[in-house]
Amino acid sequence: MVERAADPLSLVFRALGDPTRREMVRRLSAGERSVGELAEPFRMSLAAASKHVQVLERAGLVRRRVEGRVHRCRLDAERLAEAQRWLAHYERFWGERLDALASLLAEDAPDPADAPPTDPRP
Amino acid sequence: MVERAADPLSLVFRALGDPTRREMVRRLSAGERSVGELAEPFRMSLAAASKHVQVLERAGLVRRRVEGRVHRCRLDAERLAEAQRWLAHYERFWGERLDALASLLAEDAPDPADAPPTDPRP
DNA sequence: TGTATCATCAACCACATGGTTGAACGAGCC
DNA sequence: GGCTCGTTCAACCATGTGGTTGATGATACA
Numbered sequence: 001m002v003e004r005a006a007d008p009l010s011l012v013f014r015a016l017g018d019p020t021r022r023e024m025v026r027r028l029s030a031g032e033r034s035v036g037e038l039a040e041p042f043r044m045s046l047a048a049a050s051k052h053v054q055v056l057e058r059a060g061l062v063r064r065r066v067e068g069r070v071h072r073c074r075l076d077a078e079r080l081a082e083a084q085r086w087l088a089h090y091e092r093f094w095g096e097r098l099d100a101l102a103s104l105l106a107e108d109a110p111d112p113a114d115a116p117p118t119d120p121r122p
Numbered sequence: 123m124v125e126r127a128a129d130p131l132s133l134v135f136r137a138l139g140d141p142t143r144r145e146m147v148r149r150l151s152a153g154e155r156s157v158g159e160l161a162e163p164f165r166m167s168l169a170a171a172s173k174h175v176q177v178l179e180r181a182g183l184v185r186r187r188v189e190g191r192v193h194r195c196r197l198d199a200e201r202l203a204e205a206q207r208w209l210a211h212y213e214r215f216w217g218e219r220l221d222a223l224a225s226l227l228a229e230d231a232p233d234p235a236d237a238p239p240t241d242p243r244p
Numbered sequence: 245t246g247t248a249t250c251a252t253c254a255a256c257c258a259c260a261t262g263g264t265t266g267a268a269c270g271a272g273c274c
Numbered sequence: 275g276g277c278t279c280g281t282t283c284a285a286c287c288a289t290g291t292g293g294t295t296g297a298t299g300a301t302a303c304a
Contacts, residue, residue, distance in 0.1 A: 007141060009141075009144070010139050010140060010141055010144075011139075012139075013135050013136070013138040013139035014135070014136060014139035014261095016135040016208075017132050017133075017134075017135035017136035017139055018132060018261090018262085019129060019131075019132055020262090022131070022132075022208070025212070029211075029212055029215065034280080034281095035280075035281065035282095036279090036280060036281080044262090044263070044264090045263075045264065045265080046280080046281070046282090047263085047264080047265080047281085047282075047283085048262070048263055048264075050281065050282060050283095051261090051262075051263085051282095052262085054282090055261090066281095068270090068271055068272070068280090069269095069270060069271045069272070069279065069280050069281070070271095070279095070280060070281085071280080071281065071282095075212075075215060077212055077215030080209060080212050080215070081213075083209055084206060084209040084210070084213070086138075086144070087202055087205055087206040087209065088206070089151075090147070090151055090197075090199055090202050091203075091206070093151065093197060093199035093202070136291095140291090140292085142292090156250080156251095157250075157251060157252095158249090158250060158251080166292090166293070166294090167293075167294065167295080168250080168251070168252090169251085169252075169253085169293085169294080169295085170292070170293055170294075172250095172251060172252065172253095173252095173291090173292075173293085174292085176252095177291090188251095190250090190300085190301055190302070191249070191250045191251070191299095191300060191301040191302070192249095192250060192251080192301095193250080193251065193252095
């Protein structure tokens with residue numbers, strides 16, 4: 001096994017595949033948090049929480065600003081948006097309502113082929 | 123380490139965190155496919171592809187109908203929609219345009235608190 | 245009946261992941 | 275200087291993941 005390229009979209013989806021990290025994202029959506037603040041609600045060591053933050057950071061979901069000895073994290077929603085755009089291609093399968101939304105989106109992000117995103121094959 | 127509850131949303135995001143499986147989802151969006159057909163584009167054994175299909179199935183993204191000796195798979199988009207709804211709570215972070223879409227959605231799925239989804243804490 | 249076909253299962257391998265503890269590092273503060 | 279605080283690092287452990295090969299089980303077909 002080799003070739004573990006880890007494309008950005010996979011990193012994002014995998015990062016969101018853990019409830020601890022989703023909760024961190026949720027709390028970051030209310031504003032900046034230090035690593036310690038992010039760790040606080042969880043019954044786990046600070047080191048473990050720190051690793052979760054690193055996963056979010058490597059996925060591009062979180063940016064960090066070191067300020068003295070505290071690391072302040074904030075949400076970077078661009079990757080979240082990419083994940084949502086990937087999912088948006090399948091909206092037509094769960095209702096017309098969302099479909100309308102998709103075409104709204106298509107206006108400012110004109111999608112050449114209206115086909116689902118062709119994720120580069122491995 | 124125990125307690126690996128594997129909540130549905132985590133299963134969905136983790137299932138989507140692999141390009142092979144995303145490509146399978148993309149191909150399923152064009153219609154039903156047998157496991158063999160799903161495996162065909164990939165340079166991997168049928169057994170490996172079959173495991174990918176099982177991951178999608180356990181995540182609730184795929185449903186399977188056994189018909190003689192072939193297993194016909196089709197996309198079940200409901201879980202995709204759940205993932206998209208989770209992401210939709212963060213739309214306001216990447217632009218007003220999508221925000222409008224979110225409020226459209228809010229009409230038929232009135233969100234009691236307009237706060238981000240509070241994923242049950244571990 | 246035999247034989248090919250579609251798919252899974254079982255065992256295995258290498259590496260990733262989520263957690264721990266203890267040590268280390270860098271900043272602030274007395 | 276020396277202490278504390280916020281955070282990471284390193285080593286370790288158990289389990290999950292993505293792949294392989296070979297055997298097995300049904301089903302279709304000659």
